[in-house]
Amino acid sequence: MDLIDQMILTDAHHALRHEVQEFAAEVIAPQVAKMEETSAVDHEVIREVSRRGYIGVTIPRRYGGMGGDHKARTLLIETISSEHGSGAMGAATQASILGLAKILHFGSEEQKQQWLPAIAAGECLPTIATTEPGCGGHVLGMEATAVRDGSDWILNGHKHHVGNSHVADLHGVVVRTGEGSGGLSAFLVPADTPGCYLGEHVPLTGLRGFSAGDVFFEDCRVPASALLGEEGDGLSVALSSSMLYGRANLAAVSCGVHRALLADTKDEVKRRHRYGKPLHEALDSVQQKIGKITSNVMTARQDLYLAVDALDRGMDCDAALANAKLINVELALASARLADGIYGADAHRTDRALQRYVRDSQPIRSPAGTSEIQQRILYKVTMDSYPSSWSVRLADKVAGAELRH
Ligand SMILES: Cc1cc2nc3c(=O)[nH]c(=O)nc-3n(C[C@H](O)[C@H](O)[C@H](O)COP(=O)(O)OP(=O)(O)OC[C@H]3O[C@@H](n4cnc5c(N)ncnc54)[C@H](O)[C@@H]3O)c2cc1C
Missing domain, CATH: 1.10.540.10 (Acyl-CoA dehydrogenase/oxidase, N-terminal domain)
Structure with missing residues (x-):
């Protein structure tokens, strides 16, 4: 432990x-x-x-x-x-x-x-569908719309890379209902609503079995009761979900894969022999790499649990959550490269688990803010220009849950 x-x-x-x-x-x-x-x-x-x-x-x-x-x-x-x-x-x-x-x-x-x-x-x-082909991480650049028609809303647009797109029952869709940052709104749209349909499943190189695909809305009519929060709350819905749940969730995926990579590498250096000895005894460079991967896992995991513990305590922890996502993703990718240096050519065999861990680590870099976006947030925190901390603004809704399992 x-x-x-x-x-x-x-x-x-x-x-x-x-x-x-x-x-x-x-x-x-x-x-x-x-x-x-x-x-x-x-x-x-x-x-x-x-x-x-x-x-x-x-x-x-x-x-x-x-x-x-x-x-x-x-x-x-x-x-x-x-x-x-x-x-x-x-x-x-x-x-x-x-x-x-x-x-x-x-x-x-x-x-x-x-x-x-x-x-x-x-x-x-459920899903959250924010990203579009034309906006990526620039949420305000989105073009999908919802327009009032009587008491209903009519949605049109194309959401891209939606996690669980092809298995979901309920899409949480952020679209434009007006101009500027107050002109986004969020809707709860059952996946079987007429006018809501899926693109063809295009597998990612990693995370095989998972769908992160295209969801289209074509004159998709939803009732007024589908509006989440107030009209104009869409940016807050997108950013707060991403900060308070997305960062730690994706860091946790990365952390799990990272640990799997370390466990697999440990088995490999005991199993494989060179110069008449197990690999980890034969080569100092292998010992160094194992030590570094272990350090990466420890650092990343500690960062993650410190951040979510702060979230549970109702503390101001946006920076910690952003850093946890950054550190977990980047250190897992660094460890993947080190493991590659230990396994040699076997790293690329499809009958070995390592190549899956490496491929699975890569796509996690994009969702809930790429590493550059996390660094941008941390830069703003340091320069006192980070505008609003979601962990503070929504503290009454996120803190204090108790695990009574
Ligand atoms: C596995 C997976 C699951 C996903 N799940 C969802 C989901 O459930 N819902 C959803 O809506 N989307 C989801 N996405 C999409 C994800 O949120 C986007 O990939 C992400 O927002 C980045 O958008 P983009 O890939 O278009 O890259 P872009 O935003 O186009 O960025 C391209 C590059 O430019 C850099 N860049 C962009 N803007 C800046 C900036 N301001 N400062 C510095 N660098 C910048 C980025 O860091 C990146 O390196 C998922 C993606 C993946 C891979």
């Missing part, structure tokens, strides 16, 4: 991890080879994840959820993404937990009653 496990996580968290490890080994791991081979969208495993109640990890108990804190959410995603499960299913789990955040933070009581019990019961997988 490392220091995070001893100092920050409780017995209830350890029990949750144990349960999720067993679940992942039983339900996820046996399906990985098929997902890798076909690159097809997995529908079954993510449904099973949701039926276990894992998407509802932070949904309060009064709505049927697990009532967990942000450390529980992080641990759950990390464990599903680790060597016991897969990065792809970690990404799928995080995408719908991310999709849940906006309902918790901005939903009316009616919307919470309508959607949270269904999500907690595993009957509804």
Whole structure:
């Protein structure tokens, strides 16, 4: 057990991890080879994840959820993404937990009653659909629109790279309803609404089995009750979800894959022999690399759990969350390069797990802010020009959840 496990996580968290490890080994791991081979969208495993109640990890108990804190959410995603499960299913789990955040933070009581019990019961997988081909991380550059028609809204536009696009039941869509930063609004759109349709599944090089595809809206009519929060809240919905849930979620996927990479590398240097000795005894350079990967994992994981512990305590922690995403992604990529130097040509064999861990680490760099975006936020924090801390503004909604598992 490392220091995070001893100092920050409780017995209830350890029990949750144990349960999720067993679940992942039983339900996820046996399906990985098929997902890798076909690159097809997995529908079954993510449904099973949701039926276990894992998407509802932070949904309060009064709505049927697990009532967990942000450390529980992080641990759950990390464990599903680790060597016991897969990065792809970690990404799928995080995408719908991310999709849940906006309902918790901005939903009316009616919307919470309508959607949270269904999500907690595993009957509804939500998304958040913000990115477009023409705007990427520049949220204000989006062009999809919603226009009033009587009391309804009509949506038109194209959302891109939507996590869980092809398995979701409910899209949380941010679109333009007016000009400027106050001109974005968010809507809850059931995936089977007429006028809402999917593009063809284009697999990523990594995270095979996960879908992050195109969702189109063509004269898609939704009632006034689909509006999330107030008209004009769309930018807040997008940015707060990304900061308060997205950063830690993606860091947790990265952390799980990073740990899997270290575990696999440890086995490899004991198994493989050179100069008549196990590799780690034969070569000082291998010892150095193992030491560096271990340091990377420790640093990244400590950073992540410190950030989510602060979130649980209601502290101002946007900078810590941004840094956790940055550090986890970048150190996992650095470790992947070091592991490549240990495995030699075997690093690229498709019958070895390492190449999957390397491919799975790469796409995690983009969502919830690329590394450059995190650095931009940290620059602003240092220069006292970071405008608003979501962890402070929404503290009453994010802090204080208690894991009673
Ligand atoms: C696995 C995965 C899951 C995803 N899930 C979702 C999801 O659920 N919902 C959703 O809406 N989207 C999702 N996305 C999309 C993701 O949010 C975008 O990829 C991200 O916003 C970046 O957009 P982009 O890829 O178009 O890159 P761009 O924004 O075009 O950026 C390209 C490059 O320019 C740099 N750059 C851009 N702007 C700046 C700046 N201001 N300062 C410094 N550098 C900058 C970036 O760092 C990057 O290196 C997902 C993507 C992936 C890969």
